[in-house]
Amino acid sequence: MHVGILYSRIRRDEKLLLNELRDRGHEVEKIDVRKQQFGLDRMTTDVSELDLVIDRCLATSRSLYATEFLDSYGVTVINNPRTADICADKAKNSLALAEAGVPTPNTKVAFTTDAALEAIEEFGYPCVLKPVVGSWGRLMAKIDSRNAAEAILEHKATLGHYEHKVFYVQEFVDKPGRDIRVLATDGEPVAAMTRSSEHWLTNAAKGGKTAAFELDETALDLVETASDAVGDGLLGIDLMEVGGAGSGEYTVHEVNHTVEFKALNDSTDVDVPARVVDWLETKAAESDAAEAPIA
Amino acid sequence: MSEAECVECGAELSLHDDLEAGEIIDCGTCGAELEVIDTAPPVLDRAPELEEDWGE
Missing domain, CATH: 3.30.1490.20 (ATP-grasp fold, A domain)
Incomplete structure (x- = not known):
């Protein structure tokens, strides 16, 4: 497939993705969002021949507009702008989860x-x-x-x-010193980890310690429903355990749309970029099938 | 392995082989965050400062 990666900074996540795509022989077009002008019918880089574009913008504002423009050009963009719009805003995120019946703070x-x-x-x-x-x-x-x-x-x-x-x-959710990050593709978990800290903020970016986590049936259902609530895609779904570690009772506090996965790749024995590219290949094939003329 | 000069302190940096445009590297001498602007030959510049809407 011919894939565009929209970026402004190549983090280790993007590098893992680039290496996996190239190792499989896919053609990759790196698109630096800072060098683009987005017109009403085209942007600076010609994206018309791309099977899909993966939005890896670091800046949420750029991600929101760029995905809207790409979508308007008829390009398959991961994640689609509707999903990005919900996930980028915590209020919209909370509403979508609540409307879907997902327990949320x-x-x-x-x-x-x-x-x-x-x-x-x-x-x-x-x-x-x-x-x-x-x-x-x-x-x-x-x-x-x-x-x-x-x-x-x-x-x-x-x-x-x-x-x-x-x-x-x-x-304030009195979580047991950890929360849970699940990377999922269209609601199907790729890998999950806990992020632990003595601080109330357990984000990996804040230094939270990570460890692999086995999802139970309840968590699997919540991941699927939460993903569907925001329009599916490649997502990072964050859960907290209520009632203590291992209680099997959860609340979903947010869903992230330009999810980082390097910590998951390091913390679990799942080859995360490989699983993500497997899924991208499926999406590209679906996109091709949708565009093929009916015989 | 190629080399480039830190634009902040002038120290010589050894760069790894699979360098990517857009990647951020740290200068081991002054600690500056540097963005790889080009790879062949390597061109470095000061990395952009963290913006409020950065993240996932």
């Missing part, structure tokens, strides 16, 4: 500091304030008191960008 969104403070007080302490767009655990606040809430809200209100005035308040 109780959440409220408010647009003023006064309304946000009311929401925080209703949740009680501790609770969590998150940016609606953001990743790697940045700007996440665990709020332990009204004094802290007032200070954090005042700071957020002066940060400047309008997104910081969308206050996303969430119940």
Whole structure:
């Protein structure tokens, strides 16, 4: 297949993917998103002959627009812009999960500091304030008191960008020092790991220690439903155990659409890039079949 | 293995063989993050600063 990789930074994840694609003899077109102009009918790089484009943009804003444009050109893009739109925004993510009946932390969104403070007080302490767009655990606040809430809200209100005035308040889930990251393709798990830390933030990007995790039937069902709720694709689904480690009871806090997988590749005995490319080959074949003229 | 000069401190960097344009490498001398702009021959520049919407 002829694959485009849309990127601005080649992380180890992209390198693993590039190597696997090239080792299998696939033709790869690296597309630096920073060098592109996206017109209404074409972009700087000719993508018309590509079987699919994988969005690996590091910047969410670029990912959202670039996938919209690619989709409008009739190019199969992984992940599609509808999925990206939901996953890039924590509020939309929460709504999609709740609408699909997936257990997800109780959440409220408010647009003023006064309304946000009311929401925080209703949740009680501790609770969590998150940016609606953001990743790697940045700007996440665990709020332990009204004094802290007032200070954090005042700071957020002066940060400047309008997104910081969308206050996303969430119940604090007392997880057992770890959460679970599942990489899935169209709802089918590729690999899963725990991310553990003594800090309340357990993100691998924050130094959380990773270890392979075996998904039980409940988790498998949740992964499938959560994936479907956001429109499927190549996704990172994050779960927390409620009621202690190994309780078999989960809440899904978010689904990520430009998922990193190097830590999963290191922590499990699954050849993650190989499994991802297996899936990409299937998607490219489906895309070809859909475009083939009916005899 | 090829070599290039750190644009921050001027130290000579040894680069691995499977270098990719867009990859980030660290200068072992000054710690600067450098982006590989081109691979043949290797061209390095200061890597972009972390932006608020970066992530997954």
